[in-house]
Amino acid sequence: MRNDLKDLPKKIEAALFAPFILGLARSAQGIVKELQEAGPSWSGKFANSWEIASSSTVSSGTGAEGAPQRLAAPMLTPEEYKFKPEIKYYIANKAPYADVALDLKEGDFEYPGFEPRKEAKRGTRLSGIRGDLSGTEGPNRSTAPLDWYRTYIQGGGLDKAINLYMQESMRNVRL
Amino acid sequence: MNYQAIRAAIENPLLTAFGALVPAVPVYFDNITAAPPNTTTEYVRVNVTFGLTNDPTLTSSVDNARGAIIIRIFTEKGKGPARVQNLLTTAANVFETLSNAPKPATGVFVRTGAINGPMFSSTEDAPLFMGSIDTSFIATVLT
Numbered sequence: 591m592r593n594d595l596k597d598l599p600k601k602i603e604a605a606l607f608a609p610f611i612l613g614l615a616r617s618a619q620g621i622v623k624e625l626q627e628a629g630p631s632w633s634g635k636f637a638n639s640w641e642i643a644s645s646s647t648v649s650s651g652t653g654a655e656g657a658p659q660r661l662a663a664p665m666l667t668p669e670e671y672k673f674k675p676e677i678k679y680y681i682a683n684k685a686p687y688a689d690v691a692l693d694l695k696e697g698d699f700e701y702p703g704f705e706p707r708k709e710a711k712r713g714t715r716l717s718g719i720r721g722d723l724s725g726t727e728g729p730n731r732s733t734a735p736l737d738w739y740r741t742y743i744q745g746g747g748l749d750k751a752i753n754l755y756m757q758e759s760m761r762n763v764r765l
Numbered sequence: 766m767n768y769q770a771i772r773a774a775i776e777n778p779l780l781t782a783f784g785a786l787v788p789a790v791p792v793y794f795d796n797i798t799a800a801p802p803n804t805t806t807e808y809v810r811v812n813v814t815f816g817l818t819n820d821p822t823l824t825s826s827v828d829n830a831r832g833a834i835i836i837r838i839f840t841e842k843g844k845g846p847a848r849v850q851n852l853l854t855t856a857a858n859v860f861e862t863l864s865n866a867p868k869p870a871t872g873v874f875v876r877t878g879a880i881n882g883p884m885f886s887s888t889e890d891a892p893l894f895m896g897s898i899d900t901s902f903i904a905t906v907l908t
């Protein structure tokens with residue numbers, strides 16, 4: 591009984607923070623889902639190579655071929671939620687060719703012997719950047735528009751996802 | 766919303782800045798095919814992409830757009846980073862000029878965000894050396 595009372599403040603705190611912690615986790619999961627949908631997907635390995643990391647735990651995608659698998663974010667502890675670092679989650683892609691898929695670096699491309707699992711735009715790739723295709727006919731194909739990642743990050747997609755999921759979780763708060 | 770006016774407000778200063786260099790450096794915008802890299806010693810590729818339009822968190826105005834400007838500069842391979850960095854400076858100066866311009870009574874008001882980069886890339890097969898920077902922008906169409 592005495593121990594129960596001793597833990598009571600912690601339990602109250604955990605219950606108080608739970609909707610916010612859940613909201614952040616769902617935001618991170620929603621961002622990964624949107625990145626999986628917006629990004630390129632030929633075999634599906636890249637879309638399944640995202641990972642969500644908190645300061646103590648990493649949740650990694652399987653890196654498997656096929657349709658995008660949903661990734662569960664690690665739950666923050668009340669301490670992680672309350673205190674620094676300010677950034678609670680890091681989202682990154684661990685595929686070895688991630689920079690090429692994100693249109694950050696030039697790549698070398700060759701037909702893998704099977705068709706893409708996502709609809710592809712056709713054209714001619716001159717610069718070596720994945721999505722930089724000219725024209726509508728040509729030998730090269732791209733399954734996501736040029737600069738899809740930077741558009742998502744800088745064009746407002748990120749804020750939209752966080753707002754959306756945070757609002758959804760806030761509706762369940764009982765004060 | 767006038768996306769074309771926003772695009773012009775961003776692209777024109779870049780075209781002017783690179784055109785004023787001696788020698789002038791060709792600039793290729795979205796949906797314009799650059800000459801094959803092995804026949805061009807250097808060029809600039811500009812991509813303007815749009816993200817959110819009329820997001821209520823931007824302002825109460827209904828003519829706001831957010832997006833990203835990505836500059837990729839290709840120069841001769843095997844000659845060091847100096848040339849590409851000089852050209853990146855030209856692009857970064859345009860971003861800063863855009864961001865420091867006073868708000869006009871009419872037209873397009875553009876504000877750029879933090880500049881990311883430069884990042885460099887040169888694969889074995891690629892005939893040119895690439896440097897890139899990018900920034901976010903918020904544009905308001907004033908009438």
